[in-house]
Amino acid sequence: MTQRTRVGILGATGMVGQRFIQLLDGHPQFVVTALAASDRSQGTPFGDACTWRLPGAMPQWARSIVVGAPSGPLDCDVVFSSLPGDVAEPVEATLADQGYPVISNSSSHRMDERVPLVIPEVNPDHLCLLEQRSGPGFIVTNPNCTAIMVALALAPLHRMFGVEAVTLATMQALSGAGYPGVSALDITDNVLPYIAHEEEKVEQELGKLFGTADGGQITAQAAFSVSAQCHRVAVQDGHVAAVWVRLRNQVDVNDVAEAFRTFTGPPQEMKLHSAPPHPIVLRSERDRPQPRLDRDAGGGMAVSVGRLKRDATGAFRFLTLSHNTIRGAAGAALLNAELLLARGVPLRRSP
Amino acid sequence: MTQRTRVGILGATGMVGQRFIQLLDGHPQFVVTALAASDRSQGTPFGDACTWRLPGAMPQWARSIVVGAPSGPLDCDVVFSSLPGDVAEPVEATLADQGYPVISNSSSHRMDERVPLVIPEVNPDHLCLLEQRSGPGFIVTNPNCTAIMVALALAPLHRMFGVEAVTLATMQALSGAGYPGVSALDITDNVLPYIAHEEEKVEQELGKLFGTADGGQITAQAAFSVSAQCHRVAVQDGHVAAVWVRLRNQVDVNDVAEAFRTFTGPPQEMKLHSAPPHPIVLRSERDRPQPRLDRDAGGGMAVSVGRLKRDATGAFRFLTLSHNTIRGAAGAALLNAELLLARGVPLRRSP
Amino acid sequence: MTQRTRVGILGATGMVGQRFIQLLDGHPQFVVTALAASDRSQGTPFGDACTWRLPGAMPQWARSIVVGAPSGPLDCDVVFSSLPGDVAEPVEATLADQGYPVISNSSSHRMDERVPLVIPEVNPDHLCLLEQRSGPGFIVTNPNCTAIMVALALAPLHRMFGVEAVTLATMQALSGAGYPGVSALDITDNVLPYIAHEEEKVEQELGKLFGTADGGQITAQAAFSVSAQCHRVAVQDGHVAAVWVRLRNQVDVNDVAEAFRTFTGPPQEMKLHSAPPHPIVLRSERDRPQPRLDRDAGGGMAVSVGRLKRDATGAFRFLTLSHNTIRGAAGAALLNAELLLARGVPLRRSP
């Protein structure tokens, strides 16, 4: 076995941080050597600092790692960040300045024009923005959980038929709000029709993801409109979106189905460790996908699509679902890191 | 007090049947004299036949009424029906032939071109279809619970600005499926993205509701398209829909807000007993309406609208919510009956 | 109408604070003139400071009251307190010293031997502890929500047959943890088998409640043992306890049923405003009481008991249920205040 890259995780005690640890347990290319989190837990072994909230036990190797400060120094070569947006901004910038590659799930640098916002199957060419970097450190971000899921579903349609307009309504899982996140008093017997900044993130990030990158720069935003209404429902994991897409080309529902079914990208071609065999699983049952049954498709890395139909106005409508803390967060960052390695981008701190 | 009209309820033991009983308890114009339900409970006093599933106790007067057969004869002058669609079709037709006015919440006759499909605030003129009737018996229906809620929200916009296209995604409550309805195993930690016939009902019924009635006939369907995706969520009562509306006239968001706020109709003008003061309650908080907090607005008869915004494409989007077994079912039929009385249509069986 | 006593509410923005406001809306003996809460909302009108979380609208009169500091001065004659335990301790003591009667739902002074811990139907004689007071100010407390419910169910049995031992397992509602309280991630598809200090409170407070007060002092604790296991379940309001009681006298199940049914106390005899007609509602159905259906019995002030049975060991077992923020909190304090008024204890600050 070749030597594994040494990884640090920022925000390690949070919901996404715990997913990072779970996904990195036994990973062939990465080994976790540093865990960092907010002040309270610093200086404590992770096994004492962290209340493990995922089914199954905390990996044994994580227990003894003493929790450090996110601002470093961190005993690792690459940093995965799942810090809250406001905290992440200066910390990630500083770490990049110090020479760390920072693979971030945080929102703070996503819309920065010098920072690639990447989904490996959708816009791997946006990594060209890294050409601008002066030193060894840099930041690569993945989109918001809902934006990832919708982008993956749109990618084959846009590539083959041209997307003109997108309308979507989401039903989002509780884990998307972190811990403690949503109060049980608010969500029991209820739907919450508001998630702070979510609709704006989805609309803006899809614009950047489907924009054009050229010469190390984003030269254009997506040529289609996006209108999103976002809602929280009483589901542990697994975001759902009802989507309407207006296409530029004249196509029928079989063409769209075929586009979903045959979609692949670099992660599948390069057989990246975390890549699902099919990024999109198209379902034909009238009542699927469902969060509880389908969120773990492709190890949580596949997007399930179902209920595909052409409506009376000629728009195509369908339901899309994915695991919001795996494909929508920790797994998204991890796949970005695997893509960078496969492309030969050095994930090594060079001070 | 003038003499009250004698009412029979079909499907009295079901979720909607129990709401009828609750809403008719103490009603100034109606008194319940007959209760009918499926075979099993026939011949038994209602207090023994019915497991009461609403908070609060079953009204005392209902306990001793012996449950009869829906097919009659029924000791009453007017019939409220909440039978399942397949059972309702022949039973309601027979009762109308026998001279009963039948005010129905069932789906079976809604799209019949001789039967008015009416929301008093939206299309009271459709009652002109009753002119066709030969005898004293007739059927008047109210729409599907989701169609009612959306129609009430669209009505002021259509009237003032002309609706061109409607797109909506629903999050619907459990009580809409009746009892036992949805299995708890299916909905716990889950969303169900399919409700049998629901999307078709919403699309078709809105077409009829906003169509034109003239000379005792429906002469045109609504001049706008409707595309609906319907989902079930873990909420007891209260349907929610995320709606996008494209309008014909050029208006701004204040115009639309004002249209919602000032909307009234015959039930408000005639001060019908079950009419809410405002059919639409417009909310300005960023996270309202919510099912648990707002389903009982206007005694369950008002539709709450919130999160109104003009999106980048010029469409208006908003959230709408109403109590699906009050304004969306039993209360809808009751308001229809009150409108008929106020209009002087005799609600009296004349054999 | 006689002049109403002027009331201040501490912790007014919390779950129990909002229940106080709801229960005092239109109360014939009390009028709210002061609202106090934690620092953040001080100086702001209550309508802006408080996110109302109960179904229905915030009473209009509460909107304009400017939120003050709990430590006073408060423009009122009597204080209802629902402050968190740690904050309550010094604040309530200071207010009592300043001459305010303090009717508290907080835990901090409940076990103080100079402070009465009272349920009007159970141990009104414990008010004799007030004889010790030197000035006009004092503190009267009500027990923990679970302790109240269980004490009310035990009271008739203890009075008539002598309780020897009590064992109970609870399933407690979310609102008991306040807001935001329980994380939705923790309780969805789950049971939480731990509520901080709850088991100890139930065991200790029942000991004091059923103790003996004499000559202005508690002279003995309850002569029976209590063993409680407490759990949180995904219910909005309404605590449930499965109870086993071992009695000293030889009785049969009909005797116990009769004791439940005929139980009354001073609130019923004096027809206090908030008193339910029967403090205990005994149900005979095999599957009642249930939180959603029965928590509002007696306006939320009655305890429902069901599934009464004598088991093979001779113990009596049953289920008991009550509304934890009405009879178990705000309503409990209010009933204590009404009892004090009826007994002629002046609820008036005399500085």
Next chain:
Amino acid sequence: MTQRTRVGILGATGMVGQRFIQLLDGHPQFVVTALAASDRSQGTPFGDACTWRLPGAMPQWARSIVVGAPSGPLDCDVVFSSLPGDVAEPVEATLADQGYPVISNSSSHRMDERVPLVIPEVNPDHLCLLEQRSGPGFIVTNPNCTAIMVALALAPLHRMFGVEAVTLATMQALSGAGYPGVSALDITDNVLPYIAHEEEKVEQELGKLFGTADGGQITAQAAFSVSAQCHRVAVQDGHVAAVWVRLRNQVDVNDVAEAFRTFTGPPQEMKLHSAPPHPIVLRSERDRPQPRLDRDAGGGMAVSVGRLKRDATGAFRFLTLSHNTIRGAAGAALLNAELLLARGVPLRRSP
């Protein structure tokens, strides 16, 4: 690999039937060759007949097996039964008469004095009842899901210290009621305090399990009393019970903890395929076990115990939790079959 025993599953489309299929997927000793279910699905390939309700996909091999009638003939050597109690009674008896070994999870024959009711770690000696059998066919049953969990927790205590009395209150998962089972309208925002026959089953089956078997007969019932109150809560999988145990010997809490921790039985000693390394996982956190986090301990075959404490009366109290459709149903039957094989009982139909 030695030849695998050919297995048929009765009630294959139900919740427990699906668990059987999942647990037998890849089993080294058994291969499924027959699936049987109620009339509607007979004659159809299982892939079409069964709506798969477990996360993950239906195993490919199961799809093409044509569903047969439970009454046979069945193309297999041993039968696993998860039929509903009323259907199971004659079907299982007939199959045993026809020479099939029937390993049943159904309740119908559990209390039959000629039929062993067995948990391999608790009372494997009860298999001596099979000595009575005349032909090759027989029935072996496992207890009710709650009885199994409680019996496993009691076993080490009874063996080492003598149990005198048991009191328990359960919070049981939805999957225990089968599909569709509990109505979502009943359980949302609620607790259901009644499960048909459950309390009786728990009390009676524990009596038989801890009874004495001698000379091929049950010669005595358990020498301790059991009193159970059973409740349904909104949890997908994982039953919980709050238990009080009175012991005959004088012991302290460390003795009891040690008894839990060191407990093993034949499945562990013989390393049966489905045996968890430790039948009991003792947890020391103050808020564990929890259904969502701990139901899959030991692959769903371990019972988690926590919150162990000696109460003021000298009784020991604790919480116990297990997966009700794995250790509590399909896995229990499978472990019984593995024990029979290991003991050399031929699982082979001999007509």
